[in-house]
Amino acid sequence: MTKPDPIPARLTALKTTSTPDLKQQWRELFDSEPPPFNRRYLESRLAYRIQELVYGGLKPDTVKRLEALGEQLDGGDRNKSRIRADRDRPITGTRLLREWQGTEQIVTVTADGFEWQGRPYKSLSAIARAITGTRWNGWVFFGLKNHRRST
Structure with missing residues (x-):
């Protein structure tokens, strides 16, 4: 008779593990300090890392394929992907309007991000989350989803 796989139970236990204990597991599994991100992250x-260590990570062919796709997108140059993002960004000074639950929300595009209710933000998604209390793609929330056809 085969022993039951303990990994599913270990993954389920992550949901009820205290945050300090999650951070300790991070230190043990990644041999580094945990990042300052939220609990869900x-x-x-951790769930991925536990499975990776027990069952193995991505196959080398998969890693090569992902790297090749990344090269196709930006040639491995992070600045190119930033330039592409900047190209699609509204002009500084543009005001974005969105009505949410009967209240008009106004966001101003600034040189280094966005401003909403007098506070600076780096992303529209952060503003959309502040407005709604849930995760949103900020570009979609404010109606800026790119509809250009690729040529």
């Missing part, structure tokens, strides 16, 4: 990365 820690849980998901």
Whole structure:
């Protein structure tokens, strides 16, 4: 008779593990300090790492394929992907309007991000989350989803 796999139970236990204990597991599994991200991020990365260590990570062919796709997108140059993002960004000074639950929300595009209710933000998603209390793609929330056709 085969022993039951303990990994599913270990993954389930992450949901009820205290945050300090999650951070300790991070230190043990990644041999580094945990990042200052939310609990859900820690849980998901720990779950992946536990499975990776027990069952193995991505196959070398998969890693090569992902690297090749990344090269196709930006040639491995992070600045190119930033330039592409900047190209699609509204012009500084543009005001974005969105009505949410009967209240008009106004966001101003600034040189280094966005401003909402007098506070600076780096992303529209952060503003959309502040407004709604849930995760949103900020570009979609404010109606800026890119509809251009690729040529």
